[in-house]
Amino acid sequence: MTEPLIRVAGLTRHYQMGGTTVRALDGVDIDIEPHTFTVVMGPSGSGKSSLLYLLGGLDRPSGGEIWVDGQRLDTMDENRLAVFRRDKMGFIFQSFNLVQSMSAWENVAFPMQFAGVSATQRRERATRLLSQVGLADRSHHKPSELSGGQQQRVAIARALVNDPALILADEPTGNLDTSSGVTVMQMLSDLHRSGRTVLVVTHDPRMTRFATHKIFLLDGKVVSEAEYQSAALEAPLPSD
Amino acid sequence: MKFLDLLRLITGNLNRRKARVGLTAIGVVIGTAAVVILVSLAIGLQKNANEQLYGIGDLTLIQVSPSYGEGGVMMGGGGFVMGGGGGGGQSDLPKLTNTALDEIRAIPGVVAVIPQEYFYSMMIMKYQRLEGNSNLRGVDTSDLSLLGLEAQQGSTEVKRGSVVIGAMVAANFYDPRLRPGQEPPPPPDLYDQQIQITAVKWDAEGNEIRKNLSVRVTGVLTEKGDDSDWSVFIPFSDIKALNEWTNGTKINYNKDGYNQVIVKVADAKQALDIADQIIAMGFQAFTMQSFVEGLNNFYMVLQVVFGGMGAIALLVAAIGIANTMTMSILERTREIGLMKAVGATNRDVLSIFLGEAAGIGFLGGLGGVVIGWLAGQALNVLAIVYLANQSTQQGGPPPSVAVYTPAWLPLFALAFATFIGMISGLYPALRAATMIPVQALKYE
Numbered sequence: 001m002t003e004p005l006i007r008v009a010g011l012t013r014h015y016q017m018g019g020t021t022v023r024a025l026d027g028v029d030i031d032i033e034p035h036t037f038t039v040v041m042g043p044s045g046s047g048k049s050s051l052l053y054l055l056g057g058l059d060r061p062s063g064g065e066i067w068v069d070g071q072r073l074d075t076m077d078e079n080r081l082a083v084f085r086r087d088k089m090g091f092i093f094q095s096f097n098l099v100q101s102m103s104a105w106e107n108v109a110f111p112m113q114f115a116g117v118s119a120t121q122r123r124e125r126a127t128r129l130l131s132q133v134g135l136a137d138r139s140h141h142k143p144s145e146l147s148g149g150q151q152q153r154v155a156i157a158r159a160l161v162n163d164p165a166l167i168l169a170d171e172p173t174g175n176l177d178t179s180s181g182v183t184v185m186q187m188l189s190d191l192h193r194s195g196r197t198v199l200v201v202t203h204d205p206r207m208t209r210f211a212t213h214k215i216f217l218l219d220g221k222v223v224s225e226a227e228y229q230s231a232a233l234e235a236p237l238p239s240d
Numbered sequence: 241m242k243f244l245d246l247l248r249l250i251t252g253n254l255n256r257r258k259a260r261v262g263l264t265a266i267g268v269v270i271g272t273a274a275v276v277i278l279v280s281l282a283i284g285l286q287k288n289a290n291e292q293l294y295g296i297g298d299l300t301l302i303q304v305s306p307s308y309g310e311g312g313v314m315m316g317g318g319g320f321v322m323g324g325g326g327g328g329g330q331s332d333l334p335k336l337t338n339t340a341l342d343e344i345r346a347i348p349g350v351v352a353v354i355p356q357e358y359f360y361s362m363m364i365m366k367y368q369r370l371e372g373n374s375n376l377r378g379v380d381t382s383d384l385s386l387l388g389l390e391a392q393q394g395s396t397e398v399k400r401g402s403v404v405i406g407a408m409v410a411a412n413f414y415d416p417r418l419r420p421g422q423e424p425p426p427p428p429d430l431y432d433q434q435i436q437i438t439a440v441k442w443d444a445e446g447n448e449i450r451k452n453l454s455v456r457v458t459g460v461l462t463e464k465g466d467d468s469d470w471s472v473f474i475p476f477s478d479i480k481a482l483n484e485w486t487n488g489t490k491i492n493y494n495k496d497g498y499n500q501v502i503v504k505v506a507d508a509k510q511a512l513d514i515a516d517q518i519i520a521m522g523f524q525a526f527t528m529q530s531f532v533e534g535l536n537n538f539y540m541v542l543q544v545v546f547g548g549m550g551a552i553a554l555l556v557a558a559i560g561i562a563n564t565m566t567m568s569i570l571e572r573t574r575e576i577g578l579m580k581a582v583g584a585t586n587r588d589v590l591s592i593f594l595g596e597a598a599g600i601g602f603l604g605g606l607g608g609v610v611i612g613w614l615a616g617q618a619l620n621v622l623a624i625v626y627l628a629n630q631s632t633q634q635g636g637p638p639p640s641v642a643v644y645t646p647a648w649l650p651l652f653a654l655a656f657a658t659f660i661g662m663i664s665g666l667y668p669a670l671r672a673a674t675m676i677p678v679q680a681l682k683y684e
Contacts, residue, residue, distance in 0.1 A: 053677075053678040053681075056581070058577075058580070058581055058676075058677035058678045058681065059676065059677070059678040060676075078585070078586055079585050079586065079587070082580065082583055082584060082585040082586070082588075083583065083585070085580075085581060085582070085583050086582065086583020086584075087583070091581045091582070093681065097574060097575075097577070097578045097581075097681065099575055099578070101252070101253075101256040110579075110582065111582035111583055113241055113242075113245045113249065114241050114579075114582065114583040114584045114585070114588055115583060116241065116242055116245075119245070158582070162582075162583070
């Protein structure tokens with residue numbers, strides 16, 4: 001058995017909300033092997049997004065340990081964490097988070113500025129990645145001139161630009177129509193097949209067909225698929 | 241992050257919000273222009289005052305005389321300090337003896353120590369039919385150029401049997417037999433002419449006693465604007481002999497000390513310091529430099545006050561920048577979150593937003609410097625015309641400049657405006673840099 005790429009032990013994340021403590025994550029233990037495609041399923045408020053942001057080093061846990069690629073994130077200082085995110089991770093968000101004033105290729109090239117990559121190399125790599133996601137002819141378009149699916153493909157290209165080992169996607173299809181959503185999931189699946197580790201957070205059960213591993217979250221706790229299904233039958237899931 | 245990339249990112253970010261950046265920068269333009277104009281005005285006033293001053297006296301000269309009263313009082317007034325009777329009985333006050341002169345000579349920076357003496361009594365000058373009055377002045381140097389004097393005719397050398405006269409001496413000659421209504425004769429050209437100097441004294445019974453000297457004018461000095469214009473310079477030994485004749489006693493400078501000594505220093509900047517050392521020796525010392533220094537201090541205060549007024553405008557502009565940046569950071573919260581997610585360090589984010597704030601300051605500063613400089617030039621043209629009219633009415637030399645912008649001022653103003661911009665951006669930029677990525681990304 002290989003060493004897990006991600007190891008989470010006793011992870012908790014509590015928020016204070018108007019005097020009451022919300023337990024977004026309440027003692028989560030997960031191991032994720034490298035080169036897997038993991039889908040984290042859970043209804044809204046189950047803590048799945050909190051988990052993703054903690055794994056991505058974008059948030060700090062209230063307790064527990066997070067190990068990614070042999071490094072402990074929960075005690076890492078801000079600067080090293082930023083460099084770690086830059087070199088090891090690619091993020092894909094539900095709302096794309098493209099910089100509106102930049103063209104598609106500039107958005108893709110943007111993260112490389114912080115890595116100190118030269119301008120010509122940035123341009124060359126961004127153009128190559130855009131053609132990989134089928135947007136070579138759209139590289140000079142602003143996000144507002146692209147469809148939702150195209151914007152998310154730009155975001156995928158951006159996530160790949162520093163050649164990360166781990167891709168973290170938060171509801172990547174949430175703002176897309178079905179066919180665009182399938183295209184995006186297909187792309188993520190391709191990334192997995194090319195050797196990357198992909199972790200997708202979603203509440204859409206259709207996405208599980210690409211997954212090699214599934215994690216089910218309910219009220220901040222990891223549950224089995226059976227428990228998850230029965231809970232889903234008991235109460236209709238609120239749409240996110 | 242590379243500096244060039246940072247710069248490109250900052251200009252790009254400023255460029256996409258032109259209207260807001262422009263409006264914010266206008267405040268800086270006004271503030272910087274105000275600083276440039278007001279400080280230029282203060283510097284112009286100082287320059288003017290200094291130009292008028294440099295005509296008055298040589299700043300490398302210190303007038304030294306013995307202390308007559310109690311304590312070393314500094315005497316002012318153009319260096320015309322008359323010796324009162326050769327220093328009679330005052331006992332313990334130090335005298336300007338040759339030993340004292342040697343001590344002054346030993347002060348570093350002193351180039352020459354020249355005793356000077358005026359004629360105690362009255363004298364009349366005669367040239368052909370004309371008579372004239374002037375003060376007779378003996379200087380213990382053979383060359384008046386050491387005192388910063390220049391000759392317009394002949395030389396500045398003072399030899400036995402000859403005199404060098406100030407520029408206005410000839411104008412003092414008049415015809416004593418002139419009848420009322422008659423045209424007064426033009427001032428004579430005395431250069432290389434023989435003139436007669438008559439010293440006058442009175443004995444105990446009030447009888448007038450005269451002594452005549454015939455001398456040749458070997459030099460006429462250029463106008464300086466001080467008492468040298470009205471002086472007739474003769475060798476020191478001659479003035480000593482004349483004063484001994486007037487008093488009827490021998491003068492022993494080594495015992496009684498000189499009444500006045502001129503100390504020449506190498507550099508005007510040292511004059512005050514050396515004057516202080518001479519005062520510490522128990523003498524009176526006066527230098528024009530102390531006057532100039534006081535005046536310079538006044539103008540320095542004026543510059544600070546004027547600059548301060550401009551700085552108030554800049555302060556208001558700074559608040560504008562802080563406001564704009566705070567707004568901008570609120571709007572771009574998600575962008576900041578994204579930057580952090582893709583690997584921007586806190587330092588990168590801080591640099592970007594500080595850079596944008598400094599950029600607004602720089603743009604405003606650039607505009608302000610140009611406008612301030614142009615306004616200064618316009619003001620100059622108007623003011624010089626006005627002041628030139630005034631000075632022709634009052635008979636002074638016209639000012640050469642009213643508003644003066646030295647090269648350092650625009651550079652300083654530009655740097656200052658940029659700095660102000662950066663300082664104003666500090667709080668918003670720090671807020672941006674320390675945002676928690678997940679909160680920034682989820683900000684609606």
